Amino acid sequence: xxxxxxxxxxxxxxxxxxxxxxxxxxxxxxxxxxxxxxxxxxxxxxxxxxxxxxxxxxxxxxxxxxxxxxxxxxxxxxxxxxxxxxxxxxxxxxxxxxxxxxxxxxxxxxxxxxxxxxxxxxxxxxxxxxxxxxxxxxxxxxxxxxxxxxxxxxxxxxxxxxxxxxxxxxxxxxxxxxxxxxxxxxxxxxxxxxxxxxxxxxxxxxxxxxxxxxxxxxxxxxxxxxxxxxxxxxxxxxxxxxxxxxxxxxxxxxxxxxxxxxxxxxxxxxxxxxxxxxxxxxxxxxxxxxxxxxxxxxxxxxxxxxxxxxxxxxxxxxxxxxxxxxxxxxxxxxxxxxxxxxxxxxxxxxxxxxxxxxxxxxxxxxxxxxxxxxxxxxxxxxxxxxxxxxxxxxxxxxxxxxxxxxxxxxxxxxxxxxxxxxxxxxxxxxxxxxxxxxxxxxxxxxxxxxxxxxxxxxxxxxxxxxxxxxxxxxxxxxxxxxxxxxxxxxxxxxxxxxxxxxxxxxxxxxxxxxxxxxxxxxxxxxxxxxxxxxxxxxxxxxxxxxxxxxxxxxxxxxxxxxxxxxxxxxxxxxxxxxxxxxxxxxxxxxxxxxxxxxxxxxxxxxxxxxxxxxxxxxxxxxxxxxxxxxxxxxxxxxxxxxxxxxxxxxxxxxxxxxxxxxxxxxxxxxxxxxxxxxxxxxxxxxxxxxxxxxxxxxxxxxxxxxxxxxxxxxxxxxxxxxxxxxxxxxxxxxxxxxxxxx
Amino acid sequence: xxxxxxxxxxxxxxxxxxxxxxxxxxxxxxxxxxxxxxxxxxxxxxxxxxxxxxxxxxxxxxxxxxxxxxxxxxxx
Numbered sequence: 001x002x003x004x005x006x007x008x009x010x011x012x013x014x015x016x017x018x019x020x021x022x023x024x025x026x027x028x029x030x031x032x033x034x035x036x037x038x039x040x041x042x043x044x045x046x047x048x049x050x051x052x053x054x055x056x057x058x059x060x061x062x063x064x065x066x067x068x069x070x071x072x073x074x075x076x077x078x079x080x081x082x083x084x085x086x087x088x089x090x091x092x093x094x095x096x097x098x099x100x101x102x103x104x105x106x107x108x109x110x111x112x113x114x115x116x117x118x119x120x121x122x123x124x125x126x127x128x129x130x131x132x133x134x135x136x137x138x139x140x141x142x143x144x145x146x147x148x149x150x151x152x153x154x155x156x157x158x159x160x161x162x163x164x165x166x167x168x169x170x171x172x173x174x175x176x177x178x179x180x181x182x183x184x185x186x187x188x189x190x191x192x193x194x195x196x197x198x199x200x201x202x203x204x205x206x207x208x209x210x211x212x213x214x215x216x217x218x219x220x221x222x223x224x225x226x227x228x229x230x231x232x233x234x235x236x237x238x239x240x241x242x243x244x245x246x247x248x249x250x251x252x253x254x255x256x257x258x259x260x261x262x263x264x265x266x267x268x269x270x271x272x273x274x275x276x277x278x279x280x281x282x283x284x285x286x287x288x289x290x291x292x293x294x295x296x297x298x299x300x301x302x303x304x305x306x307x308x309x310x311x312x313x314x315x316x317x318x319x320x321x322x323x324x325x326x327x328x329x330x331x332x333x334x335x336x337x338x339x340x341x342x343x344x345x346x347x348x349x350x351x352x353x354x355x356x357x358x359x360x361x362x363x364x365x366x367x368x369x370x371x372x373x374x375x376x377x378x379x380x381x382x383x384x385x386x387x388x389x390x391x392x393x394x395x396x397x398x399x400x401x402x403x404x405x406x407x408x409x410x411x412x413x414x415x416x417x418x419x420x421x422x423x424x425x426x427x428x429x430x431x432x433x434x435x436x437x438x439x440x441x442x443x444x445x446x447x448x449x450x451x452x453x454x455x456x457x458x459x460x461x462x463x464x465x466x467x468x469x470x471x472x473x474x475x476x477x478x479x480x481x482x483x484x485x486x487x488x489x490x491x492x493x494x495x496x497x498x499x500x501x502x503x504x505x506x507x508x509x510x511x512x513x514x515x516x517x518x519x520x521x522x523x524x525x526x527x528x529x530x531x532x533x534x535x536x537x538x539x540x541x542x543x544x545x546x547x548x549x550x551x552x553x554x555x556x557x558x559x560x561x562x563x564x565x566x567x568x569x570x571x572x573x574x575x576x577x578x579x580x581x582x583x584x585x586x587x588x589x590x591x592x593x594x595x596x597x598x599x600x601x602x603x604x605x606x607x608x609x610x611x612x613x614x615x616x617x618x619x620x621x622x623x624x625x626x627x628x629x630x631x632x633x634x635x636x637x638x639x640x641x642x643x644x645x646x647x648x649x650x651x652x653x654x655x656x657x658x659x660x661x662x663x664x665x666x667x668x669x670x671x672x673x674x675x676x677x678x679x680x681x682x683x684x685x686x687x688x689x690x691x692x693x694x695x696x697x698x699x700x701x702x703x704x705x706x707x708x709x710x711x712x713x714x715x716x717x718x719x720x721x722x723x724x725x726x727x728x729x730x731x732x733x734x735x736x737x738x739x740x741x742x
Numbered sequence: 743x744x745x746x747x748x749x750x751x752x753x754x755x756x757x758x759x760x761x762x763x764x765x766x767x768x769x770x771x772x773x774x775x776x777x778x779x780x781x782x783x784x785x786x787x788x789x790x791x792x793x794x795x796x797x798x799x800x801x802x803x804x805x806x807x808x809x810x811x812x813x814x815x816x817x818x
Contacts, residue, residue: 071759132755162753162780165772194776353782356795358775363783 022054029061037068041077049088059085063093070096075103082116098133105137113137128158135170144175148204155201159368164197171204178209180382183285184374185213185236187220189247191359195240198371206375208382217359218247221271225278232282237610238377239283242290242337243272244361245315255299258309265318269325276329284612286377286539289326290337290370291319295350295361331611333377333539340373341366376537383598383608386436386515386535387489388467389428390480392498393442393449397421397461399523403444407451413458417523424526425460432465435545436536437487437552439468441479441496446471467552476503477510487552488661490600490697495535499523542591544638551635551662572667573736576633579668580740581675584625584642589614592625592642595658600697602641602659602669604690604704609644609656622647623655624679628672629740630663637663641672645680652680653689664700667734673708675739677724677731689713690722746808746818749788753781766803781807789816 032040044052044065055061062085066078078100085092097116104113117134118126126134131154138147148171155167184199186192196212203210213234215223220241223231231239245252248271249264256264272289279287298304298311305313319338326334341349341362349366362370379385394401398421399411411418428438438461442449449471453463468486470479476498484491491513498504499519508516520529538545584592593611600606609617617623628641641659645652654676659669680688690705706712710722733739750765751758754772767773773781782798785791785807791814793801801807808818 129752160780160783162755162772162777162784165776165780166755351783353793353795353798354779357782357798358779360779364780 023056025051026055026057026061029055030064033061033065033068037065037072038074038077040065041069041074041081045077045080045084049084053088058088059090059092062090063096066092066096066100070099070103075100075107078103094127095129098129101133102136105133105140110137110141126153126157128154128163131157132166139170139174145177147174148177152201152205155205159198159201159364161194161197161364161367164201164364165194168197168200171200176209178204178207180208180384181211182208182238182378182382183211183213183234183236184378185215185231185234185239185285186242187215187223187231187239188242188244189218189220190242190244190355190361191217192242192362194360195362195367195371198367199374202371202375203378206379206384208378208384210378221275224275224282227282235285236283237285237381238288238374239279239285240288240290240335240374241275242335243292245292245294252294252311253296256309256311261309261314265314265321268318269321272322273325273328276326276332280329280331284610285331286381287329287332288335288374288377289322289332290335291322293338293341293346295346335370335373337370337373340369344369372534376534377539379534380537380539381597381610383600384535385537385598386495387493388437388439388483388487388495389431390439390441390483390494390496390514391428392500392503393440393444393452393471395499395523396497396519396526397425398452398459402452403448406448407456410452410456412456418458420524420526422458422460424523424530427527427530429460429465431530431536434536434538434541435548437467437489437548438465439470439483439487440466441470441476441483441498443473443476444471475506477507480507480511480514488601488664495533497530538594539597540590540594542594542638544591544640547635547638548662551637569736572734574633575666575736577666577668577737578631578740579671579737580629581626581672582741584614584618584627586615586618588625588627588639588642589618591639592627595639595642595660596656599658599660600695601661601700602664603695603698604657604701605655605693606695606698607656614644617644626672626675628659628668630666630668632666641668643672643676645676647683647685649684650686651689652676652683652685652687654691657690668737669701669704670708671733671737671739674731674733677726681726686726688724688726690724692720692722694718694720744788746785746804746811749784750781750804750807753777753784761804763805763808764803766806785811789814789818791816 029040029044032043044062052058062081066081069075069078069081078096082092082096082100097119101113101116104110104116114134114137117130117137131150135147135150135154138150151167151171155164182203184196186195193214196214199212200210213231213236215231220243223229226232248268251260251264276287276289292315294312294315300307300310304310323334326332344365349362349369351363354360354363391397399417400409402410412421413419414422432438450463452459453461453466468483470483472479480494480496481491484494491511494514496504496507496514496516497519498507504516504518507514515535517533519526589611592614593609596607596609596614614625617625624645624647626643626645627639628643630637630640637660640663642656643654644656646655657672659672677688690710692701692705694702705722708724710724712720713723714721745758747758747761750761754770754777756770756772767778782793782801785801786793789811791811793810793814797810801810811818
């Protein structure tokens, strides 16, 4: 202790210190930090800044000192040193700041803690450790929305098993802000429990709160084949079944003969086929089966693909046949797990130690990939599929600025740079083939842009591919709002892609409903980036989807006529509307379920019925499901509306009435109701009851029933019943609508 | 230099100052079988070792973790 005291004395003689070599001062201080951190701390605070500034590794020294002080709970000293470090512009180790912030939180100094955690960095660049501390702070202050957001960021920054488990646990403690719920069941032949943490994150970040049922280890058969099993009692909306090849065919690890392989394939396919069939009998939800993944290399080496009993060809064939089995079953989908995992690499997603220790087949990376794929089924099921991509032009659809370089000068086509933009456009064009619309929102002069869209030889996307265009110098948020109005779709159906971060920032702040994505800075990655988005999935493609782009072009033409027509009646008459309403049959189930899933505005009760529900209505005596077809002089819209009627003796009740936004504003609803009135009368009913459940989205139909002469008879908990006496009511079809098949 | 305590604290989202050599699986709620897997992965990463399954299973407390890592030549 004597030498220490001497050392301190020496150091305290400041005038002497200036004469001591800085390297030596540092060495003394290092020794002192080890032996007496408190004295070292007080000494440092007492020393002259100019002396400290000469020390070679001041930042390391301060950080070590703070760490030691934190272990002996001297946060007060750490804080002073931190303040000193700011004055001296010395960077402290990040973990010191985090620990200090935690101490501040404990002491109730929340705003200081927040400033310290955020530092000068952007929130999306923060480390998981900082975010975890920040999360504690937001939770403490009761900022629920911010706490949820930060949990999302933590999961994105550190998707390890333990962090994801932590995020999951914390999420359960917060009040939910989700607007949708989903019940997901997980069945597997190996340990797949932590998948729920990854799925929870993927769902929560898009406003869905999942509830999980995880079947006991390797009990998937019992769960599926027993009618009253916990699985079926849970009523899952999505059930994932993942069976591992080695678990159903242990012989795959040896050298199986051709006969053994054939028998095994037969066995596996029969078993899974039966399970898929049984599942349908007892459950109405979607059934997702993963295909088979070969984790090891097989016993035949380079001869594998020359042998009749080669392993890889056998697995490929097994997967192909499994796809056929799956196709035979309604609401059943094959998850191409092999493809999903190959995308990042089999060796990356598998850790043999985890299998031997805990029967886990997939590590954190593999679980993350699988969860991200499963959410591709969740989004369309919950009506979250995006309908339109709004695109910037310069730097997004082509390289360079057209206003400066001219049509010839922009980078596009088989040149470098140029080809990467063509690739991106091709991927966008592919989206239109499944009914996703494209729109342009660009700060440019229209006269510079139009020649590119019309005559540039390498533009994959032409003028006619864009359902709406805003090329001007106005605020992009305003333009996007207009695009949504013009296309008659909600802002939350839009994705905005722009290479300019300022525009993205503006749009995401002003229009948070729009999904503003951050494209990679390197345009050669645009295509992969677009294809990795999980927001454009459909559970089935109907004819209406593939024709939608042409239909929206027709809307543009309709708009032109509307501007030219003298009165609204003239306009409607000029459209030559033909409407057909008929009871639905089994062919229409998919389309009706699809409309139930995604129609938001013209939707009276927003009951998200699924295929199974529609199927039971269609076959039931107490219900009628109507479908509505519309054709005008430009285009055949196909099936764009539906109604579900529940019949009682004297009363018909409109359980659900919906119509695509593409045919809104054409008075078609009057024709629809007229038909319902007509049929109800014929069926002997005295009253027609219309149900209405208000949502944020269905404002356009809030006045529908009163306008058509219905009277409000009950309004309980946002559930309104409107009644129309059939004895006196007329129910006429507007004169400009021609009814087909009546 | 990250300490064993810090790695364990980070994995289980607890305060590293609460950890002593005797702290073990019984005392830390999050140290379940999944947590254990994550701990092993993180320890291997931070200390640059590849643990045998037998050794990994024996790491049931802070002290045991340190003892085994030392055996692998990790500098703690």
